[in-house]
Amino acid sequence: MASLTRRGLGGLALGCAALAPLAARAQPAWPARTVSIIVPYSAGGATDILARKVAEGLSNALGKTVVVDNRPGAGGTLGTALAANAKPDGYTLFLGQVSSHGIAPNLYTELRYDPVKSFVPIVSVETIPNIVVVNKALPVNSIDELIAYAKAHPDTLNFASSGTGASTHLSGEMFKSMAGVTMTHVPFHGSAQAIVSVMGGQTQMIFDNMPSAYPYVTAGNLKALAVTTLKRSPQAPDLPTVAESAKSADLSNYDVSAWFGLFAPANTPRPIVERVNAAVNAMLKEPGFAKFIVENGGAPEGGTPEDLGRLVDTELTKWKAVIERAGVPKQ
């Protein structure tokens, strides 16, 4: 199975080479050396874990080592700028996410990259929903009850987040403005501390990434009310979406996910982009990889480079509106 896929990929690459002889002559045998995937966060986060898994799969598919290069700093914008300005020779790839290609461009006034012009999209890898989880003592069991509670007890609810400007923060802001309720945002350094505060009852709720929050739901330490995507999660099919479960307010457009996609610096040769795209698409169909993603609460994506490009466009527009409506100060 694996060897068949690899042979198929080789054929695809050959086909591409025939179609684009110029590029093929410039890059006779890519990859000739180690390829690195830049991750703009430190080792240990969701992006890093996914990148390491993708690197492992790409190493097998390409026959050369693929390594993860952690470049944390300035809310992920440091590493993103580094990738944007890297040599477009196919040896530097970038694992972009909702932050680098959705939120940050709307939040930071001085970015050293353009999410659209500095990159070529390769392939969408995974989307992870956020889930709305509350402290067990909070007397609500659904999104409707949460809205009713918030309206009956104004200015008592606090929602924790993994940091100002993170998707966990903006999910809450988006919910506030769409449902018309007031809640106080309490930022923490990372989601671990934030979850502890929800369990300890200092804050009442969090819109956290599913992988980090869901284990506490299954263990009975926290209550989950809904997922923030339009589709239910394959890992928790019984958990409704925010959009479908709100009757008292119109939340039908409420759709937030942490998504991850592979990018390369702009002007990276098209054959390389297509070869990596094909490799990742094949990888996403392997049962082992798909299982890894689903077990971590995500959904495997895949598709063409253009699909990822369209996703970036919609996300940029969406977060622009959320940030303006919520009045989050620009940095």
Add this chain to the structure above:
Amino acid sequence: MDVITNLAFGFEQALTWSNLLYCAIGCVIGTMIGLLPGLGPLATISLLLPLTYSIPVNGALIMLAGIYYGAQYGDSVSAITMKIPHASSIVACIDGYQMTLKGRTGLALFTAGVSSFIGGTVAIVVLAFLAPLLGQVAFLFGPADYFALMLLGFVCVSLVTTGNLLNGLAMCLLGVLLGQIGTDLESGTLRFTLGLTPLADGVSVVSVALGCFGIAEICRNLDAREERTPFNGKIRLMPSWPEFKRIIPSALRGSVVGSVLGILPGGGPVIAQFAAYAIDKKVSRYRHEIGSGAIEGVAGQAAADEAAARTSFIPLMSIGIPENAVMALMMVAFIIKGIQPGPNMIAKHPDLFWGLVASMWIGNCFLLILNVPLVRFWLSIFKVPYTVLFPSILFFCCVGTYSVNNNLDDVFITAAFGLLGYILMRLSLDPAPLMLGFILGPMLEENFRRAMLLGRGSFRVFVTQPISATLLAFIGVLIAVQIAYAVARRRSGGPQPGHGERDAPEPVAVVETPGVPAASPR
């Protein structure tokens, strides 16, 4: 009884040949990075993580854990011999280095090794008997309680200061200011970054510690042009019996402090060392000697950072919450192996937890051998002449700083702190309180603002939370006692001219300034 059967089960896991080997490898690597100035466990573990993909999860965990606590074991060595600290052995630069200057390097190293052994042993007992219970402690502490705890830390400033107290306070406040550099957590505003992107995430504790202590010390040595090597081939390791007796109580106190602080998220070895040092300076029978090369000044902190490193596994194993960056990496190791960390890890994966606890006992014995009798072999690295040694130390400092974020700018930041440290040293200002302010300041501010946010702007949260109220009351009593003591001493010492007069105002000045924020919440 349960614990005994569980431990037996754990030893069954840990005593296989392969796991013994992983434990030994972890301890040796840990000791090496502990000895090398500048390198820390975080960078090493993230480099070695890919190597663990192919080994079983139990062995991988045992090896990575060995690297972490092994590094804490030997981390005092470079601080004692060369005044080059790791983040968790800053305090060892005070008394440990003084002991070296007095030619008692061997005794200091022996003390650090044995104290680490004691700290490790106490922490393992805590892990084995109390881990499932203690995981819950994290939930009890809210922002107001952390604020009170950090404030208690600030009251300790007077205790880690060696010279003039007023200077110590000034240095502490300078540390607080340095800690403000970076992005504000709540508003996302950049503070004191001078428009420089590398400063957007603030300055790392590694840069400040290496710069202010290590690089400054190297410059001073070059300056003095004196032919002194940190290790001249002959060291006397074994202490005399009275000396050995002094290690025990101090190491036990440090173990308890370290075990407690290790459990609290955000605590861990870096803070534990300061707390242990401060307590020794307050209650030890030899407290008057601390600061000028006392055994207690080394024993307490070495035991505390080792104990804290081990008990920091408790939040990860019992509630699935990593409490510091190294533990977050351990969590990645789990996730990549297909184990989802979360509550009930101990119940769901007993082989992992008890195997780890048992491997810690074994690791403790490995480390004692590696660090006490064999330390002289490790130290022979330093027999090379200064002209070679200095550049290589600086090289390792650069590698160490670079490896934290893979960022070259951090090396320049460290160099800038080296200059600052050199200036401070020329002015005879002590950098230890600066480090304390730098570490505690941002945590104090963050928790204060978070508590005020939750309290909707009312100071009442600080007295309605039981833990916070108790700690604040304790701080109040501490200050009152100090003032009463100082007043009484001034009265009785009034007729005598001289040092009685000069000493008296200082404790007052020290206890009052940290007391200002304490008074406002009420």
